[in-house]
Amino acid sequence: MGGRSKASILYVLxxxxxxxxxxxxxACPPISDRILTHELKTLEQWNLIEREEFPVVPPxxxxxxxxxxxxxxxxxxxxxxxxxxxxxxVTR
Numbered sequence: 305m306g307g308r309s310k311a312s313i314l315y316v317l318x319x320x321x322x323x324x325x326x327x328x329x330x331a332c333p334p335i336s337d338r339i340l341t342h343e344l345k346t347l348e349q350w351n352l353i354e355r356e357e358f359p360v361v362p363p364x365x366x367x368x369x370x371x372x373x374x375x376x377x378x379x380x381x382x383x384x385x386x387x388x389x390x391x392x393x394v395t396r
Contacts, residue, residue: 309335309343314373315380317353322368352376 309332316331317323323331329340344367347353352373358364 309333309339310347311380311383313340313343313347314352314369314376315384317367317369317373318377318380320368322356322366325365325367328367347373 312332313328316328320327325340325344328344329335329337332340335343344353344355348355351370354368354370356366356368358366
């Protein structure tokens with residue numbers, strides 16, 4: 305799973321049942337709209353996330369983990385634990 309932001313995006317989506325694009329952008333590390341859109345499209349093509357558009361003005365788009373994407377939860381939890389453990393070791 306390459307890319308700088310995919311893991312962060314998936315981690316945020318695992319924490320929320322559904323989330324809007326703007327909320328997702330704020331929850332992820334500094335990322336441009338263009339890159340976030342590209343990463344979300346890739347994750348959607350891989351069937352890890354689901355996108356729901358609402359026909360309102362201004363446009364509203366919600367994202368959520370797919371059933372297949374939710375199967376990554378143990379892996380994402382292990383990655384988060386490893387990251388925290390590594391960060392703890394570096395700051396000592």
